[in-house]
Amino acid sequence: xxxxxxxxxxxxxxxxxxxxxxxxxxxxxxxxxxxxxxxxxxxxxxxxxxxxxxxxxxxxxxxxxxxxxxxxxxxxxxxxxxxxxxxxxxxxxxxxxxxxxxxxxxxxxxxxxxxxxxxxxxxxxxxxxxxxxxxxxx
Amino acid sequence: xxxxxxxxxxxxxxxxxxxxxxxxxxxxxxxxxxxxxxxxxxxxxxxxxxxxxxxxxxxxxxxxxxxxxxxxxxxxxxxxxxxxxxxxxxxxxxxxxxxxxxxxxxxxxxxxxxxxxxxxxxxxxxxxxxxxxxxxxxxxxxxxxxxxxxxxxxxxxxxxxxxxxxxxxxxxxxxxxxxxxxxxxxxxxxxxxxxxxxxxxxxxxxxxxxxxxxxxxxxxxxxxxxxxxxxxxxxx
Numbered sequence: 511x512x513x514x515x516x517x518x519x520x521x522x523x524x525x526x527x528x529x530x531x532x533x534x535x536x537x538x539x540x541x542x543x544x545x546x547x548x549x550x551x552x553x554x555x556x557x558x559x560x561x562x563x564x565x566x567x568x569x570x571x572x573x574x575x576x577x578x579x580x581x582x583x584x585x586x587x588x589x590x591x592x593x594x595x596x597x598x599x600x601x602x603x604x605x606x607x608x609x610x611x612x613x614x615x616x617x618x619x620x621x622x623x624x625x626x627x628x629x630x631x632x633x634x635x636x637x638x639x640x641x642x643x644x645x646x647x648x
Numbered sequence: 649x650x651x652x653x654x655x656x657x658x659x660x661x662x663x664x665x666x667x668x669x670x671x672x673x674x675x676x677x678x679x680x681x682x683x684x685x686x687x688x689x690x691x692x693x694x695x696x697x698x699x700x701x702x703x704x705x706x707x708x709x710x711x712x713x714x715x716x717x718x719x720x721x722x723x724x725x726x727x728x729x730x731x732x733x734x735x736x737x738x739x740x741x742x743x744x745x746x747x748x749x750x751x752x753x754x755x756x757x758x759x760x761x762x763x764x765x766x767x768x769x770x771x772x773x774x775x776x777x778x779x780x781x782x783x784x785x786x787x788x789x790x791x792x793x794x795x796x797x798x799x800x801x802x803x804x805x806x807x808x809x810x811x812x813x814x815x816x817x818x819x820x821x822x823x824x825x826x827x828x829x830x831x832x833x834x835x836x837x838x839x840x841x842x843x844x845x846x847x848x849x850x851x852x853x854x855x856x857x858x859x860x861x862x863x864x865x866x867x868x869x870x871x872x873x874x875x876x877x878x879x880x881x882x883x884x
Binding site: 552598607615641 | 668669671672690691694695698699702703709712713716719720722723724725726727728729730731732733734735738744746747748750751752754755756758759760762763764766767770771772773775776780783784786787788789791792793796800801802803805806807809810811814815818819822823826827828829830832833834836837838840841842844864866869870873874877
C-alpha cells in the first residue's frame, strides 16, 4: 500500500514537471512570436525569460488564484532544469570535434582573450558595484 | 525522433543518451570528490569524454546530435526558466539600482569588446572573435547569440564554461586585491563575468552574494542578447 502511494506521488510530481516545462515552452513561443511581430532580432527564449519574469512579478503583487498557480507550477520545473542546465548543453558543446582545425590555429588568441576579458569584466563590474553600495546599508 | 506509428527507438539513440548522462554524472561525482574545486567542472569533463568517444568510434557529430535531441530540445525552456531566479531576486535591483545597472552594463560591455578584439588583434579568425564575444553570459544564451551574430556555438560553449572557471578562481584574488569586500559586489561580478559556473560557488559562501549573482546572470543574458549584435558590427 505504501509503495503504491509513493508511486502515485512520484507520477504526480513528474506530471507537474512536464506541465511546468510546457508553460516554459509557451513563454518561449510567445517570445519568439513577439520578436517576429516587432522584427527585433533576439533569441526567442531570451524574450520568453523577460516575459516570464514580468508575469511572475505581477503574480507576486496580485495574489489571485490563477497567478499563484503560475508561480507554483513553474517553480519546480525551472528548478529541475536549472539544476542540470549543464547536462543540456553537452551535445551542443561536443560540436568542438568538428572544429579541430580552427582550435589548432586559434588556441593562443582564444586562451589569452578568455583570461584577459573575464578578469577585466570581473574587476570592472565588482569595482563599480562596490563604489555604489559601499556606504549603503544592506 | 522516434516514429509515432511503430514507437521504434534506435539503439544508438539510447546508447548515446546513456553515454552523455553517465559522463555528466561522472563529472558531478568527480567534482564532489574534489570538494567543489571549480577546475573539476562536470560539463567540461562530460564534453571531453563524449568528444573522445565520438572520435574513437568514428561517429559523425550530426548523428550524435540527432541521437541526443531531447537534451538540446530542453535548452529553450531552461533558458526561459532563468526568469524564475531573476524575479525572485529582483527586489535587490530596486534597492541598488544605479550600482547594478552601471556595474553590470560596463562590466558586460568591457568583457564583450575585450574578448572579441583581443582575438582579432592576436590574429584569430573572424568566426572565433564573434564566438568569443558573448561568452560571459550564461552558456545557453551565449550559444544562441553566437549563432545569431555569425559565430560558432560550439566555439562559444567551452570558452563560456572555462571563462566561468577562470572567474571563480580569480574572484577572490582580484577582488581582494582591489579591496572589494561587499558581498553584493562580489556576487554581481561573479554572475556577470562568470555566469552560472562562478555563481554556483557563491551559494555556500554567502546568500547575499548568491542572490546578486542570480541577478547578474539574468540581466547579463538579456543585455548580451541586446548589445552583442551591435558590437559584432565592428568586428572585421
